[in-house]
Amino acid sequence: xxxxxxxxxxxxxxxxxxGTSLAEAAxxxxxxxxxxxxxTERTKVAGILTERDLLRxxxxxxxxxxxxxxxxxxxxxxxSTDAGRRPWPAVSFxxxxxxxVEAASVFSK
Numbered sequence: 001x002x003x004x005x006x007x008x009x010x011x012x013x014x015x016x017x018x019g020t021s022l023a024e025a026a027x028x029x030x031x032x033x034x035x036x037x038x039x040t041e042r043t044k045v046a047g048i049l050t051e052r053d054l055l056r057x058x059x060x061x062x063x064x065x066x067x068x069x070x071x072x073x074x075x076x077x078x079x080s081t082d083a084g085r086r087p088w089p090a091v092s093f094x095x096x097x098x099x100x101v102e103a104a105s106v107f108s109k
Contacts, residue, residue: 006083015040016049026054 015038016025029037029051036050 002086004084005087008087009083010034011083013038017041018046022054022057025049029054 014028014032014034016028018039018041020028025037029035036048038045039047039049
């Protein structure tokens, strides 16, 4: 049986709302043992927040308890795929667009 995205992705996806503070998002990432969270606006994927984004905020002396995720998230959702599809188109896209979100079935049906 061929490998599909579902075989490679972590589920369920860990998300936070765009209005979440950077400090809270960092705690969510730490507690889940992950390096990024999917940023949502209601139930729509809005972007991704990564450890790298948090490091940039720290280097800029951003107040993590006062700033919100939406102000730091700079990834635009350019492409997505279904969890049942083969992963190679996603891998190819992400290799060409490393700061884009690859949101494979973020929300369970």
